[in-house]
Amino acid sequence: MNKKQMQSEQTKKRVADAARSLFALKGYKATSIEDIVAATGSSKGNIYYHFKSKEGLFLYLLDEWDREWEENWEKKQWQYQTMKEKLFGIAEQLALEDLNHPLTRAADEFFHLEEKSNEVEERIKVIYQNHFQFFETFIQRGIDQGEFKPVNAKYLAIALESLFVGLNQMSRTASSEDVGKIYQSAVQAFLYGMAKESD
Amino acid sequence: MNKKQMQSEQTKKRVADAARSLFALKGYKATSIEDIVAATGSSKGNIYYHFKSKEGLFLYLLDEWDREWEENWEKKQWQYQTMKEKLFGIAEQLALEDLNHPLTRAADEFFHLEEKSNEVEERIKVIYQNHFQFFETFIQRGIDQGEFKPVNAKYLAIALESLFVGLNQMSRTASSEDVGKIYQSAVQAFLYGMAKESD
DNA sequence: TATGATACAGAATGAACGTTCAGTATAAAA
DNA sequence: TTTTATACTGAACGTTCATTCTGTATCATA
Known part of the structure; x- marks a missing residue:
């Protein structure tokens, strides 16, 4: 696996982990993409690059x-x-x-x-x-x-x-x-x- | 009971009935106060006069x-x-x-x-x-x-x-x-x- | 009839948020 | 080295909505 691919997977995992914690803490609706951005340091665009949508992220x-x-x-x-x-x-x-x-x-x-x-x-x-x-x-x-x-x-x-x-x-x-x-x-x-x- | 009180009760019932139908049809969140306004002919202000809030209406x-x-x-x-x-x-x-x-x-x-x-x-x-x-x-x-x-x-x-x-x-x-x-x-x-x- | 309370109208407010997009950086491939 | 695909940025967009507020009409009461 590439260095780039590995990094990519890492950030995807980082986003997923942060999202899980936030959803657990605040619920689905009340957790905004903005919250996840704040928690990960990733950008909105990047989250949408890795996951199709908020729904898609949750389904994942x-x-x-x-x-x-x-x-x-x-x-x-x-x-x-x-x-x-x-x-x-x-x-x-x-x-x-x-x-x-x-x-x-x-x-x-x-x-x-x-x-x-x-x-x-x-x-x-x-x-x-x-x-x-x-x-x-x-x-x-x-x-x-x-x-x-x-x-x-x-x-x-x-x-x-x-x-x-x-x-x-x-x-x-x-x-x-x-x-x-x-x-x-x-x-x-x-x-x-x-x-x-x-x- | 007054004529006014009766009318008031009627409109309250009218709003409640319309709201029930709409909630049933579209769900809670997806039913807006605007929808209820459109269905009843009553105004927003009037709905808030009879019910404390959207939540209050649903609890009723x-x-x-x-x-x-x-x-x-x-x-x-x-x-x-x-x-x-x-x-x-x-x-x-x-x-x-x-x-x-x-x-x-x-x-x-x-x-x-x-x-x-x-x-x-x-x-x-x-x-x-x-x-x-x-x-x-x-x-x-x-x-x-x-x-x-x-x-x-x-x-x-x-x-x-x-x-x-x-x-x-x-x-x-x-x-x-x-x-x-x-x-x-x-x-x-x-x-x-x-x-x-x-x- | 005058006064006050009740019932109603609807424009204005104000905040929240998911999604998109044009553009940039990075690293792999040629 | 040049090219290209991948990874990432963040401002801007567009839309949705509950609630409030100021004002008006209607009816009961004094």
């Missing part, structure tokens, strides 16, 4: 995040035996992430912005669909291995993703000790039900 | 909505016998609402905006806390009547609210026939669990 950060998540999970999942344990493991990882990952808040805001370009709307759909897919294969595996009831994996995958999306949001009003408990209670209920006798 | 609509929801549920809940049935009933009403109520999308956007005044932040917290309270008493009643396991009602109430909040969001990417099924699957799992043997 989201992609990075998703990649990291999957890597982490791949490493971690082998410490659990059963699918049930794995589900609790997922819950734990998500709970920690909701509390700690810098982009959760901003991502939430970003997903709910109404003035999104169609391209962005598509990208978000793809992100969700990947999550659905992840849970669907997960549930299906649990069924095949005899751990789960023969439920409709497709619908339940969406329900599960919904649960975690909702928990993510609620976790912001709760105290941080409670967050773990809430996640656990939710998964507990999802696995074993809150009703007394199962029919 | 949210309050109306919550009132209506509770009224509807009060009427409807008597048609169900057990708490389990009632929970399915709640899910059904929420699913229908997510599909049909004009403000669901805009409310989502509004809740996730980062540039909220502290006052608004407080109001939103109160709204959520009311929902938690609702579910907590609901679950507690189920426990007392022997229908539910002796779970931690507080945590599970938050989990339930989370589930419905998440479902609400997911329901937008799904086809409208699926939405009902997804809600049902979710409640089914929450009540009876997806795991095969309960411990």
Whole structure:
């Protein structure tokens, strides 16, 4: 790789890192390009040279995040035996992430912005669909291995993703000790039900 | 009531109705006061005379909505016998609402905006806390009547609210026939669990 | 009828921000 | 060394909007 290419990559990373921190601190909308300029020393034009737009910059950060998540999970999942344990493991990882990952808040805001370009709307759909897919294969595996009831994996995958999306949001009003408990209670209920006798 | 007061109330209602439609159509941010002016024939000044601010106008609509929801549920809940049935009933009403109520999308956007005044932040917290309270008493009643396991009602109430909040969001990417099924699957799992043997 | 409050009008304000673009510096390629 | 592509600069542009403010009309009240 060239000296120039390396420098270019460095500045791109520098911008991305600063942007992530700022988005985390102030939210998506409230973070202006000007802010990022001030934080990096790069110019506006340069940011637009490396990233197509503010939206594009944010999507870049989201992609990075998703990649990291999957890597982490791949490493971690082998410490659990059963699918049930794995589900609790997922819950734990998500709970920690909701509390700690810098982009959760901003991502939430970003997903709910109404003035999104169609391209962005598509990208978000793809992100969700990947999550659905992840849970669907997960549930299906649990069924095949005899751990789960023969439920409709497709619908339940969406329900599960919904649960975690909702928990993510609620976790912001709760105290941080409670967050773990809430996640656990939710998964507990999802696995074993809150009703007394199962029919 | 005066003729003047009646007129005043009428215009307030006219503005509220138009605003609701516009927010539903274009979202919160994308609906400008100018839009509402154009739709009502009222002036900017008049809108600010009746409502403290754009936020205030939206909160007014949210309050109306919550009132209506509770009224509807009060009427409807008597048609169900057990708490389990009632929970399915709640899910059904929420699913229908997510599909049909004009403000669901805009409310989502509004809740996730980062540039909220502290006052608004407080109001939103109160709204959520009311929902938690609702579910907590609901679950507690189920426990007392022997229908539910002796779970931690507080945590599970938050989990339930989370589930419905998440479902609400997911329901937008799904086809409208699926939405009902997804809600049902979710409640089914929450009540009876997806795991095969309960411990 | 005179007075005061309420309801309404709409121009003016003022700030915020994403994006573009014409131009410059740097380093790789020829 | 000359040429060319890449990396970078920052001023200027254009647009959007919520809110305020001064003034006026309308109706209730005294």
